[in-house]
Amino acid sequence: MSEKLPKASAIKALSxxxxxxxxxxxxxxxxKLAREENMFEWDIVIFGPPETLYQGGYFKAKMRFPQDYPFSPPTLKFTTKLWHPNIYDNGDVCISILHPPVDDPPSGELPCERWNPTQTVRTILLSVVSLLNEPNTFSPANVDASVMYRRWKESQGANKEYEEIIKRQVAMSREQAAKDGVDVPQTLEDYTRASRIQRERGQSQAESSDFYEDLIGDDDDDTDMETSVTNATSDNS
Structure with a gap:
């Protein structure tokens, strides 16, 4: 079997x-794609959900996919500074769903809690938002943030050290949003409106893109696809 077949299969799934x-x-x-015609690296923006500490936040991240996706998980790294028990100082997200499904008793994670090929980018992003609001403090990536979060939680908000750091980071992220020309949703209505606008724009973009239509072909077209995606995959060989 050609070495390019798994790569072509991953591109088809990602497209x-x-x-x-x-x-x-x-x-x-x-x-959005980080680079045109490279399906293996995506730019992600997560808007802070209303009625949470992260409301009004504009958090940018990179998602990178392996050549054998969806059999192996992608990685997710925040490029916006974010103080959180499950995010390393370098921005890497530590969450069960992004860990390979191996037996690792010391981690405290069951294989069923880890990645499996039925997971998708949608489930990853929803899990990350859930993690922002409800951190896992049992095996933290940032111990100091974990301790601070527990103090805030146990004091029912009276200890505001954690909250104040998050609010400062939200304010800084909004400055970046302004530089990027992005209107950050503040209310629940704005939160859903932004998505509807993106949907309208996205439909127009998807309809005009022959690249994606070519990739979502029949399974019998894998051989022809190897040639068509050589340029798109050369950076990931």
């Missing part, structure tokens, strides 16, 4: 997911 997210975007998220 289906990408087109789906463009046509029917998740509320509070934006996705």
């Amino acid at each position: 289906v997911e990408y087109t789906g997210l463009v046509q029917e975007p998740l509320e509070g998220f934006q996705v």
Whole structure:
């Protein structure tokens, strides 16, 4: 079997997911390719959900996919500074769903809690938003943030050290949003409106893109696809 076949299969799977997210975007998220015709690296924007500490936030991240996706998980790294128990100082997200499904008793994670090929970018992003609001403090990536979060939680908000850091980071992220020319949703109505606007724009973009239509072909077209995606995959060989 050609070594390019798994890569072509991954591109096909990713193109289906990408087109789906463009046509029917998740509320509070934006996705786009980091580089044209490279399906293996996506730029992600997560808007802070209303009525949370992160309300009004504009958090940018990179998602990178392996050549054998969806059999192996992608990685997700925030490029916006974010103080959180499950995010390393370098921005890498530590969450069970992004860990390979191996037996690792010391981690405290069951294989069923880890990645499996039925997971998608949608489930990853929803899991990350859930993690922002409800951190896992049992095996933290940032111990100091974990301790601070527990103090805030146990004091029912009286200890505001954690809250104040998050609010400062939200304010800084909004400055970046202004530089990027992005209107950050503040209310629940704005939160859903942004997604509807993106959906309208995304449908137009997807309909005009021959690249994605070519990739979502019949399974019998894998051989021809190897030639058509050589340029798109050369950076990931």
